[in-house]
Amino acid sequence: MNSAWWNLRLRYQGVIPPEPRTDQHLDPAAKKHIPADIPYMNYYVALLLEFQIFEALCIAKGHTGQLHTCDLYRSREAGRILSEAMQVGKARHWKDVIRMITKGKSDSFSVKAILKYFQPLQQWLHVQNANEEIIGWNTNEEDTMLFQPLHSRSTVIKQSLFLTMIGAALLF
Incomplete structure (x- = not known):
């Protein structure tokens, strides 16, 4: 399971483990949402x-x-609507609250609002991706590594101290 976790992290986030990891480790449990069974869907x-409320x-x-240029600062009407919606709390169904915020519309x-908000960015990215080289990361751990994996704890400590000294020397 751990290797599948790191394969997904490499594929979608472009990161690799800081040191060699095996399936004996359980790195996904370090993400609080996994052991607490908190769904990401929320x-x-x-x-x-x-974005719909915005x-x-x-x-x-x-x-x-355009929606991305909207500034709600000092808008009494927006503040009033939001305040009324927040006062309802959990007393009413979320659909009723959306109806109240959108004035019955x-x-x-x-998902229309988020698409509308990012539409200018989407257009710009479309042009950029058509005319430029696409930048990303390899989904190959060896190509992603900056350094060879550190295998012993003493090597990690020595190299960490060395890098700290170099960083300190550059600062002063």
Whole structure:
């Protein structure tokens, strides 16, 4: 299981373990969400709802133009709507709260706002990716490593001290 964890980390994040790891280790447990059984879906849904709420508040403020240029600073109407929604707490179903924030225009989950917000970036990236070399990382551990793996604890300590001394020398 540990090797599968590090393969996913390399593939999606471009990182490798700081020292050799085996399946005898259980590195995924260091991420609090895994042993606590906290679903990541909560974060995903929350992020999308944030953009949906942001768009509704921008509309209430009277913002015109692209969504990413909306500034809610000092908007009394946006503040009032958000305050009313927050006061409800868990007393009402989330669909009712969305309906309240959007002034009845929606009571469902939507990804349209996040797509609208990042649309200028998506267009820019499309042009960049068409005209430029795509930059990323290899999904090969040997190609990703900056240094050879450190195999003994004493070597790690010696090299850490050496790098610390070099860093200190560069600062002073």
